[in-house]
Structure formats: structure tokens, C-alpha cells
Amino acid sequence: QVQLVESGGGLVQPGGSLRLSCAAHRTIFTFYDMGWYRQAPGKQRELVARIDSGNSTVYADSVKGRFTISRDNAKNTVYLQMNSLKPEDTAVYYCNANRPGWLDHWGQGTQVTVSS
Numbered sequence: 248q249v250q251l252v253e254s255g256g257g258l259v260q261p262g263g264s265l266r267l268s269c270a271a272h273r274t275i276f277t278f279y280d281m282g283w284y285r286q287a288p289g290k291q292r293e294l295v296a297r298i299d300s301g302n303s304t305v306y307a308d309s310v311k312g313r314f315t316i317s318r319d320n321a322k323n324t325v326y327l328q329m330n331s332l333k334p335e336d337t338a339v340y341y342c343n344a345n346r347p348g349w350l351d352h353w354g355q356g357t358q359v360t361v362s363s
Contacts, residue, residue: 250275251342256357259332263361267327269342269354276323279346283316283327285338285359292341296327310336332361 255267267283282297296316297305304316315328325342342354 250352251344251354253340253342253354253357256340256359258360258362260363261332261334261361263332264328264330265332265359266329267340267342267357267359269325269327271323271325271342271344271352273323275344275352276318276320276325279344279349279352281316281318281325282343282345283325284341284343285336286341286356287335287338290338295340297343297345298325329359332359334361337361 250272252270253267255265257265259265280297280299283295284292285295286292293307295307295310296314298316298318306314313331318325337360339356340359341356344352
């Protein structure tokens with residue numbers, strides 16, 4: 248059973264914007280913190296942003312001021328609004344659901360490419 252379904256990746260020019268979406272199973276969305284990770288070729292997967300059920304957020308230093316994570320509880324969906332994109336933001340972006348003491352859930356990944 249697919250728990251997390253991502254959408255919204257693509258090719259964008261430097262300085263452009265994209266919005267990623269992650270639709271979660273209702274139970275997952277209710278009890279888990281939601282986040283976005285990314286993995287560039289040859290690099291480790293890294294946290295981009297996280298949001299908990301109280302809407303507290305955490306961002307990687309590299310995206311602060313450019314990316315915004317948000318959640319729509321009515322739609323069981325978490326979003327990542329990415330502005331002022333840079334070539335170094337190019338990566339596969341993964342949606343993540345985390346709950347201490349429980350296994351993480353991961354989306355299938357969506358490619359974001361920033362290039363002119």
C-alpha cells in the first residue's frame with residue numbers, strides 16, 4: 248500500500264520556482280512529522296525541511312529564506328514551495344514521514360533539475 252505520493256518535480260531555470268506536493272495516507276499524516284529530503288548524484292540524502300503537527304518547521308541552512316514547507320490537514324498533503332532555485336538544488340526530492348519509535352515512510356522521489 249502506497250503511503251506517500253509525490254508530484255511537482257521538473258526542469259526549471261535558475262531563479263525559478265517549483266512546488267512539490269506529497270499526499271499521505273490519512274493515518275500517516277495525522278500521527279507523523281512530515282518532511283522533504285533530497286539526494287544529489289554522488290551525495291548522501293539530506294534533510295531539506297520538516298514540519299510537525301503543530302506546524303513547527305526546520306530548514307536546512309542552504310534553503311532558508313528560499314524554500315517554504317507547509318501542510319494542508321484537510322487534504323493530508325504537505326508542500327514544499329521552492330523559490331530562487333539554484334543549480335545546486337538539483338536532486339531527487341523525497342517525501343518523508345517520521346514518528347519516533349516507528350519506521351519511516353518514504354515517497355518514490357521526484358526529480359528536480361535546475362539548469363539553463
